[in-house]
Amino acid sequence: MGINVKRMSIIAFGLGTALAATAGSLISPTYYIFPQVGSVFTLKAFVITVLGGMGSIVGATLGGVLIGIAESVGGVYLGSGWKDVIVFILFLLVLLFKPSGLLGTSKD
Amino acid sequence: MRPLTNNMRGIAAIPVLLGLVTVIVLFLIPKFVHSTYALHMMILIFISIIMGSGWNLLGGYTGQYSVGHAAYFGAGTYTTMILLQYHHLAPWYGVWAGAIMAVIVALVIGSICFRLRGPYFVLASIAVAEIFRVSALNLKNLTNGAEGILITEVPPLRIGGMVITDFMSKVPFYYAGLVIVLVVILVTWRVQNSKLGYYFQAIREDQDAAHSLGINLSLYKNIALSLSAIFTSLAGSLYGLYVGFIDPGTVLGLDLSVQIVMTVIIGGIGTIFGPVIGALVLVPFSEALRSNMIAQALIDSGLVREDSGFGVFLKEQLSHAHVLIYGILLVVVIMYMPDGVMGFIKKLAAKGRKVEAA
Numbered sequence: 001m002g003i004n005v006k007r008m009s010i011i012a013f014g015l016g017t018a019l020a021a022t023a024g025s026l027i028s029p030t031y032y033i034f035p036q037v038g039s040v041f042t043l044k045a046f047v048i049t050v051l052g053g054m055g056s057i058v059g060a061t062l063g064g065v066l067i068g069i070a071e072s073v074g075g076v077y078l079g080s081g082w083k084d085v086i087v088f089i090l091f092l093l094v095l096l097f098k099p100s101g102l103l104g105t106s107k108d
Numbered sequence: 109m110r111p112l113t114n115n116m117r118g119i120a121a122i123p124v125l126l127g128l129v130t131v132i133v134l135f136l137i138p139k140f141v142h143s144t145y146a147l148h149m150m151i152l153i154f155i156s157i158i159m160g161s162g163w164n165l166l167g168g169y170t171g172q173y174s175v176g177h178a179a180y181f182g183a184g185t186y187t188t189m190i191l192l193q194y195h196h197l198a199p200w201y202g203v204w205a206g207a208i209m210a211v212i213v214a215l216v217i218g219s220i221c222f223r224l225r226g227p228y229f230v231l232a233s234i235a236v237a238e239i240f241r242v243s244a245l246n247l248k249n250l251t252n253g254a255e256g257i258l259i260t261e262v263p264p265l266r267i268g269g270m271v272i273t274d275f276m277s278k279v280p281f282y283y284a285g286l287v288i289v290l291v292v293i294l295v296t297w298r299v300q301n302s303k304l305g306y307y308f309q310a311i312r313e314d315q316d317a318a319h320s321l322g323i324n325l326s327l328y329k330n331i332a333l334s335l336s337a338i339f340t341s342l343a344g345s346l347y348g349l350y351v352g353f354i355d356p357g358t359v360l361g362l363d364l365s366v367q368i369v370m371t372v373i374i375g376g377i378g379t380i381f382g383p384v385i386g387a388l389v390l391v392p393f394s395e396a397l398r399s400n401m402i403a404q405a406l407i408d409s410g411l412v413r414e415d416s417g418f419g420v421f422l423k424e425q426l427s428h429a430h431v432l433i434y435g436i437l438l439v440v441v442i443m444y445m446p447d448g449v450m451g452f453i454k455k456l457a458a459k460g461r462k463v464e465a466a
Contacts (some may be wrong), residue, residue, distance in 0.1 A: 043234065043362070048229055081246040088235040092220060095232055100223055 020045070047091045053104025062102060067092070138279045147278040151350055153287030153391045155343050159291040160371035160383030162339030167369065168378035169305060170332040171312030172222070175230050177340050177368045179217065181211040182244065182360035184341020189257045190250065192349075198263050203345045210341030211334045213240075218330040223263030225315075234362065241360035256355025257348075281350045283371025288346065289384075292339050296380050299335070308332055312378075340368070359381055374441055385449045393399035393437075397430035 024038075031037070044067065052063025067087055074086030094102060130202070159181060184206035191197040191205055221232040244251045262275040273280040274340050299305040307328045310318040319325050348354045357454065358364070367390075375386025396402055403422040413419050447454040 039362070046231055047235065050228060079246075082242065085239050085242045085246075088239045091235050094233060095224055095228055096220060099228060101355070 044087070047087065050101055051091050051094050053101030056101070056103045059101055059103035066102075131290065135283075136321050138282050138434045143276055147282050148397060149302060149392060150206050150255075151278060151281050151285050151346075152386045152395075154282075154289050154385035155347050155350075156371055156391050157384050158285070158292055158343035159340050159344070159368050160375065160386055161289075161296055162336045162343065163368045164372050164378065164383050165299060165308075165339070166332045166336035167294060168313060168372060168382065169299065169308040171315075172329060172332070173230050173369070174233040174333075174336075175362075175365045175369055176217075176233030176235075177336070178360050178362065178364040179237040179240045180214060180337040180340040181344035181347075181364060181368075182240055182354075183210045183213045183337075183344070183355070185344035185354050186244065186251060186257075187341075187381065189259060189348045189354055190343040192262075193257055193259055198265075198266060199345070199349050203342065206345045207338045207341045210337040210344075212336035214333045215330060218333045219326070222326050222333075232460075234365070237360065237362065237365055240412045241356050243361075244356040244360055251356070254355060254357075256353055256358075258353045259349070260352070262349055275349075278350075285346055288339075288342050293384070295335070300380060304328075304331070336388060370438060370450075374438070374448055376448030379448075382448055382450045389449060394430065394434055397433055 018075065020041075024041075048063040048067050049060055050062070050063075051067065052059030067090070070086050070090050071083045075083040098104075137150070141147065159177065162180075163174070163177050184203075187206035187209040188199055188202040191202040192199050197205070217233070217236050221229055221236065221466075224232050245254055247253075264274040265280075275281070299308070307318070307323050310321070310323055311325060311328060315325055344359060348359070371386035371390055372383050372384070374389055375384065376382030407419055407424060441449075447455070
């Protein structure tokens with residue numbers, strides 16, 4: 001088809017990295033920074049994308065908002081130690097009942 | 109006809125003989141090697157082989173890439189250690205309780221996660237392991253939270269009033285590890301050459317096709333996961349008893365899950381000896397990097413002068429960068445040996461044979 005696959009992958013990867021870096025810069029005023037700070041967010045980013053539905057713009061936004069609210073509300077009612085558990089249980093429940101994510105369209 | 113069969117028997121006999129000799133040598137090592145450091149390395153390698161082979165049964169043969177095996181490792185070791193510490197149950201019973209616990213956990217996780225496929229399954233398995241880790245951190249009454257569990261002594265093993273071993277030195281742990289390694293290799297071999305193994309491999313190759321041929325997917329995936337969980341929990345219990353200290357970060361963390369998967373991928377996924385080779389490569393390698401052996405070797409060999417700027421830099425900084433170097437080497441191995449070390453050796457052997465034939 002004449003599409004330079006390697007070039008496109010590199011552009012997509014670069015754009016994604018740039019967005020993640022932006023998110024990282026924006027969170028730095030309110031979050032403490034240490035060398036391993038990224039690992040927490042790597043997993044969370046995965047969860048948000050899959051929860052919303054892979055390849056869906058609205059889905060990723062919705063997933064992000066949902067996870068954020070679940071984390072804060074869970075933290076208030078169950079204690080901050082349990083907030084990640086709430087997020088992962090929510091994630092598992094969504095996957096169980098809608099394996100392609102909330103707004104996902106893939107058949108798998 | 110007769111010479112041909114004899115010849116074939118001769119070929120099959122060589123690996124069997126080699127294996128027997130290796131096993132005998134391994135059993136004799138503690139009699140002659142008194143260096144505790146060497147035994148320590150061997151025990152770490154054994155633990156790595158056991159958990160790698162456990163994962164291999166699920167990931168390598170059944171094709172379900174779980175990156176949450178720390179959950180079973182932790183379930184096993186926490187059960188054993190809690191029973192020993194708070195209920196004074198001797199570990200050689202506790203280990204089995206740990207294995208049963210891991211199977212129960214595996215069946216619960218399996219019934220939830222096996223409906224998912226591909227990346228969704230991977231993520232779900234990570235999520236479950238993280239749930240376990242955070243729970244272990246927060247259930248302070250049961251697990252002692254982030255402080256972890258420290259055992260000061262393992263009670264001596266007695267059979268009929270006779271003390272078999274007192275677990276004071278590293279030798280009993282060495283033998284325990286060796287026996288479990290032999291069992292897991294035997295089980296992998298049996299599974300690979302049995303109907304069960306063919307079911308597993310059919311699921312790995314194409315689960316829809318396997319399903320249409322009448323293979324009960326969730327049943328066989330759960331069997332694979334349970335087998336895998338048993339060995340992973342045994343590795344966990346051995347680790348807990350040997351090191352004497354566990355906390356949620358080390359025995360339930362994502363790092364451990366990734367390390368288990370790495371061992372198998374580096375060695376060769378879906379092969380009996382893949383995890384063995386992976387452990388033999390990775391454990392001594394990370395240890396060598398950590399203990400600055402490589403910098404010392406470079407200086408000793410005269411390649412780098414100790415008092416030169418570079419030598420000082422190597423000596424002071426290389427061990428700090430061990431995780432970095434480890435990571436880079438893993439990437440290089442995966443890029444240039446996509447089938448792992450086993451696959452690479454097989455390819456080399458095939459090439460050699462071709463050259464011979466030509």
